[in-house]
Amino acid sequence: MNSVAERFLRYVCFDTQSNPDNSACPSSPGQMVFAQALKAELVSLGLSDVTLDDNGYLMARLPANIDTAVPAIGFIAHMDTAPDASGYNVKAQIVENYQGGDIALGKGDEVLSPIQYPELNQLRGCNLITTDGTTLLGADNKAGVAEIITAMEWLLAHPEIKHGEVCIGFTPDEEIGRGADKFDVEKFGAEWAYTIDGGPVGELEFENFNAANAKVVFHGVNVHPGTAKDKMVNSMTLACQFHAQMPSEETPECTDGYQGFYHLTSSTMSVASSQLNYILRDFDLDGLQARKARLKAMVDDINQGFKSDVVTLIIEDSYFNMKEKVEPFPNIIDNAKQAMIDCGITPMIKPIRGGTDGARLSFMGLPCPNIFTGGYNFHGIHEFATIEGMQKAVEVIVRLTEKTALNIR
Template identity: 65%
Template sequence: MDNLVERFLRYVSFDTQSNGANKQCPSTEGQRVLAKQIKIELLELGLDDVILDENGYISALLPSNVDFDVPAIGFVAHMDTAPDASGKEVKPQLINNYQGGEIVLGDSGEVLIPAQYPDLDKLHGQSLITTDGTTLLGADNKAGIAEIITAVAYLKANPYIKHGDICIGFTPDEEIGRGANLFNIERFGADWAYTIDGGPVGELEYENFNAASAKVTVHGVNVHPGTAKNKMVNAINIAAQFQMMMPSEETPECTEGYEGFYHLNSMTGAVAKAELSYIIRDFDRNGLQSRKAFMQAQAEALNSQLSNGHVELQITDSYYNMREMVEPHPHIIELAKQAMIDCDVEPNIKPIRGGTDGARLSFMGLPCPNIFTGGYNFHGIHEFVSIDGMKQAVNVIVKIAENAAQNAK
């Protein structure tokens, strides 16, 4: 554990924010720079088959140390941070032995308040790493990277812990939905895997949203406003009408648990043309289809009212609920669950209100549930991580490897 925090702080110093507008892989050079650093560290650890490919994916192997067959288990994390907040020049703050109350984030004027983030009340006595209020932290998912490498280093340094092949992989561009696109499952070599990309301690997730994106383009007619009567069609006004036709109670801020939503996440506009970008989420595949059909019906309803101008809707599926690919293999969940119990961690099996690389990997033939990192408030300047939670994640990874070997005897 000695190097866990040091590793994490080193990784968050790299600016690896991904960029959805760039079609290259990785989408930003900072991810490739971090990948090169990680490759050096994996080679220094003496791992086998350390590969950094042309697309910025890293894989490595800790070979089995037993003479009987044990399933090869993978652990996966992603190198990029979310585009939602800057990841440049991250200045972490260390809060030792947190005893409650507000946490002032540097000189930014931002404050972590327990009333707003009640998870803080569960972390008294723990050591936390926060931001300085000007950037995100990068625990999503550099905590996962640090935890996986620390666990593998521990297994290698303690050969009395018996294990099968341990495959590790780090992906680029997960935050923009491309993390699994060029993942080489055959080369990776695992029978199944776990993404270490969850939040609070105990999270174990094998269900996620079915997801789609929708782009609404409104084509209007621009005429000088002084002579616009019966001629102008203001695309901005029509775009606003479309948004008002969406169910106001089915948005991220109004839903939880298994409830799906429509989320308007960006908009641009002028009189002649306006664009709305949505993400659509539902845990049920039929529910996702119904949501897509609803949006199509609203676009058609607006078009029927327009003599000039036009509403164009384009919907693209993003990923599906991994449950249908993981549930046929219950031993994968049970192995992680028992490992948590053995490490005095209470498993909290819950759906992911989002997606991970594991969702895509599961449909590519590599069942891949998600395990906690000990992080909170991802994608924003209030992100923080519990060092105690990170250590527990390392313990769980080690115990999964150990239990898999014991079960195979």
């Protein structure tokens, strides 16, 4: 099982940040470089039907080793890392047998502290993999990639573990919401699957946000400030007034559990034109519609004070809550829960405060809950993973594969 950590440390050296400003698939060349390296590795391990298409979708199969008809199940992870922090020249470090306290990251003043991240207090005695404080780590989701491949390697080396056909898939551009865009569910061939893309050990998720993106554009009029009276419309002023009306308690930093939020992700500002970009999140679809309606009402309210519309609103749906597509198949969840219990893990059923490829794949006909990777603090320079957590993920994948066959036979 130590090979999962070695594999992961090798994978994080690939720069695979996705690029939301590039419409190509994959959106960054490093993702294809990584996919080609993974393809060669899968072939060398002896997996079947290893394919990599022009869009960077990598698939392979582990053939069944029993004669009984068993449903083909799948495991999926994404190869890209988030654009929120640099993924170039990642320098991972191993903290052996962590005994508490601050962890110095690299040679600078950056630290990983249990004061800011109290979950560290539960990880005494574990071996941690951290960044050097200048980049993200890439556990989201290269830990998942490493865990799936290590589990397949284990199953190949242990034919006494009986299983049906296992389909594995690695996708590009999940972090920018495009991971399922060109995923060929029929070619993949599984009846159901699991994304290995969660956080701490025990996480099992089959609920996620309903999600939408909103662009609020403010159209100003720029004239010389010396002659601006009754002529200038400063779009930045309108944008500030608009955002000031947003509910301050309904933001990511003030919500958890099943609470939704509005999140201002970026802005561009000038007198003549400004734009605020929001993401809207809610576990309840009616709640998401209410958030859209609120933004529209705020826009209408501003426009009423002018002779023409000075604010325009564009809203696009991103993904929906997979719960309605997964719940009709309780065996998928039950198998995963029991596999964790068999591995000495207490399952933690919780909603995903985000989305995964599995959310969209579930609506494409492939029910796809999410399982932990052993990673923490994704998308930033304080990201880390535990070697023990990654090893447990491998164990769960192996046991889940075996258990699916045992339940059918």
